[in-house]
Amino acid sequence: MARVLLFGRLGDIAGWRDQVIEADTLTKLLGRLIEADPGLGEALKAPGVQVALDQVLVRGDRPLTASSEVAYLPPMSGG
Amino acid sequence: MARVLLFGRLGDIAGWRDQVIEADTLTKLLGRLIEADPGLGEALKAPGVQVALDQVLVRGDRPLTASSEVAYLPPMSGG
Amino acid sequence: MIQLQIAPFDPGTLLSAFCKDRQEIGAVASFTGLARAEQGQTLALELEAYPGFTEGQIAACLETARTRFGLVDAYIVHRIGKIAPGEAIVFVATAASHRRAAFEACDFLMDYLKSRAPFWKKEIGADGHRWVEPRDQDHVDIARWETP
Amino acid sequence: MIQLQIAPFDPGTLLSAFCKDRQEIGAVASFTGLARAEQGQTLALELEAYPGFTEGQIAACLETARTRFGLVDAYIVHRIGKIAPGEAIVFVATAASHRRAAFEACDFLMDYLKSRAPFWKKEIGADGHRWVEPRDQDHVDIARWETP
Numbered sequence: 151m152a153r154v155l156l157f158g159r160l161g162d163i164a165g166w167r168d169q170v171i172e173a174d175t176l177t178k179l180l181g182r183l184i185e186a187d188p189g190l191g192e193a194l195k196a197p198g199v200q201v202a203l204d205q206v207l208v209r210g211d212r213p214l215t216a217s218s219e220v221a222y223l224p225p226m227s228g229g
Numbered sequence: 230m231a232r233v234l235l236f237g238r239l240g241d242i243a244g245w246r247d248q249v250i251e252a253d254t255l256t257k258l259l260g261r262l263i264e265a266d267p268g269l270g271e272a273l274k275a276p277g278v279q280v281a282l283d284q285v286l287v288r289g290d291r292p293l294t295a296s297s298e299v300a301y302l303p304p305m306s307g308g
Numbered sequence: 309m310i311q312l313q314i315a316p317f318d319p320g321t322l323l324s325a326f327c328k329d330r331q332e333i334g335a336v337a338s339f340t341g342l343a344r345a346e347q348g349q350t351l352a353l354e355l356e357a358y359p360g361f362t363e364g365q366i367a368a369c370l371e372t373a374r375t376r377f378g379l380v381d382a383y384i385v386h387r388i389g390k391i392a393p394g395e396a397i398v399f400v401a402t403a404a405s406h407r408r409a410a411f412e413a414c415d416f417l418m419d420y421l422k423s424r425a426p427f428w429k430k431e432i433g434a435d436g437h438r439w440v441e442p443r444d445q446d447h448v449d450i451a452r453w454e455t456p
Numbered sequence: 457m458i459q460l461q462i463a464p465f466d467p468g469t470l471l472s473a474f475c476k477d478r479q480e481i482g483a484v485a486s487f488t489g490l491a492r493a494e495q496g497q498t499l500a501l502e503l504e505a506y507p508g509f510t511e512g513q514i515a516a517c518l519e520t521a522r523t524r525f526g527l528v529d530a531y532i533v534h535r536i537g538k539i540a541p542g543e544a545i546v547f548v549a550t551a552a553s554h555r556r557a558a559f560e561a562c563d564f565l566m567d568y569l570k571s572r573a574p575f576w577k578k579e580i581g582a583d584g585h586r587w588v589e590p591r592d593q594d595h596v597d598i599a600r601w602e603t604p
Contacts, residue, residue, distance in 0.1 A: 155358070157356055157358060157426075157428050158356060158428030158430075158439055159428075159439045161356075162439075202358070202361060205358075205360055205361040205364060221358055221361065223358070223426060224428065224439075225441050225442075226423075226424060226425060226426050226427060226428065226442075227427055227428050227429040227439065227440045227441050227442060228421060228422040228423045228424065228425055228427055228429070228442050228446060229341070229355065229386050229387075229397055229398045229421045229422060229425055229427045229429070234506070236504055236506060236574075236576050237504060237576030237578075237587055238576075238587045240504075241587075281506070281509060284506075284508055284509040284512060300506055300509065302506070302574060303576065303587075304589050305571075305572060305573060305574050305575060305576065305590075306575055306576050306577040306587065306588045306589050306590060307569060307570040307571045307572065307573055307575055307577070307590050307594060308489065308503065308534050308535075308545055308546045308569045308570060308573055308575045308577070318472050319468075319471055319472065319475050319484070320467075320468035320469055320470070320471040320472025320473070320475065321468055321472065322468070323467055323468040323471045323486070323488070324466050324467065324468025324469065325468070327467050327468065327488055327490065327544065329542060330490055330542060331492070331493040331541050331542045332492055332493055332494075332495070333490060333492070334489060334490055334492050335487070335488075335489060335490070336467070336487070336488040336490065337485070337486070337487050337488075337562075338471070338485070338486045338487075338488075339483070339484070339485050339486075339555060339558070339559070340471070340475055340483075340484040340485075340486075341482060341483060341484075341555065342475065342478055342481060342482055342483070342484065344479070344480055344481070344482050344553075345479040345480055346480075347480070393479050394477060394478060394479045396475065406593070407487060407489070407566055407570070407597075408593070408597060410487070411487070411559065411562070411563050411566075414485075414559070415555075415559050418555055418559075422555070445554070445556070449555075449556060
């Protein structure tokens with residue numbers, strides 16, 4: 151289970167920016183997001199999208215706990 | 230005749246910063262300043278001292294009129 | 309100090325505070341980024357950050373600047389939320405003993421903030437909105453600081 | 457605008473005025489030079505200018521900066537007379553469409569002001585005074601802008 155945050159265009163595409171989703175790994179979480187919303191799935195797999203787990207950028211799969219925070223970050227625009 | 234201005238260390242050496250002196254060319258003016266105060270004369274001939282006639286930097290001799298303003302500028306320190 | 313804030317700010321007030329009581333610092337450089345109207349094409353900007361994460365990433369960059377340029381102090385304020393044309397988006401001030409260090413650190417921090425910092429920016433125009441990404445020039449600017 | 461003044465000034469007040477009502481300018485860089493106490497060794501600075509001539513020379517440099525960097529506007533305030541440690545000596549702000557131009561123009565103007573502008577600076581210490589000349593670093597800094 152994880153709190154999932156979507157930023158920038160990803161939030162617009164999904165129609166939400168903050169939601170709790172049942173999943174015990176990052177890979178399973180991504181699968182669930184793709185299944186629920188193929189449009190969002192496409193956007194999440196686009197180049198340049200980064201994943202932060204508990205505010206730390208990560209690559210590859212990671213286990214999730216009930217208190218995990220997963221953020222999907224599209225290319226940053228700068229300030 | 231010219232109004233003579235001394236800046237920076239030159240004013241300290243001479244003990245004055247602004248004086249009217251009788252002379253009809255820059256060369257004669259310098260001669261008169263050296264004659265009156267050899268210490269100032271040394272300082273005026275030191276490398277890096279520039280001369281401005283009516284607020285324009287000049288080199289070599291120039292004629293002076295009653296309304297001429299001659300400034301001796303030691304090396305500039307910047308702000 | 310790094311501060312994200314929704315309310316507009318006056319860059320001069322920040323600079324005054326930053327310069328105050330500095331007896332041994334010779335040099336303060338600052339940069340203020342203002343929202344451009346683009347001849348009426350841009351009605352507003354909307355900036356999103358990831359609270360906590362965004363400040364953390366900026367803090368890491370600031371730490372690099374401290375070491376690299378011998379920076380004594382820095383002050384970074386960044387707006388989030390809706391920003392009207394003419395309003396300040398970002399303010400960076402840097403303090404160092406000499407001006408070269410202050411300028412370079414300020415320049416470096418701005419290049420980072422404009423190209424790599426975790427912000428997402430939406431331009432709101434008369435005919436809808438669009439998400440902005442760094443300009444090519446921003447990538448060129450940040451690349452100047454990378455050792456070959 | 458170029459201004460020599462005897463009275464102390466607050467750099468933030470100048471920056472606020474300079475940033476005000478700029479709808480189409482994206483970038484404002486500034487530099488503030490502060491008088492250092494040098495651990496009590498410097499009691500005050502005393503700066504002399506040649507009124508009229510000094511502003512004219514700075515104006516010529518500003519014109520170069522306008523052309524060279526595509527500067528839109530600039531504001532230069534320089535103290536003359538006696539300056540206490542911690543007080544601002546010089547303030548330069550530059551406005552341009554993009555930050556690279558604003559930074560470079562500000563940097564260029566400061567290098568000029570610190571090495572070539574017609575000012576004569578006296579450091580007043582506990583054991584007398586001395587006239588200051590540009591540091592070697594100032595000559596190196598200004599040389600960066602000369603085309604080979």
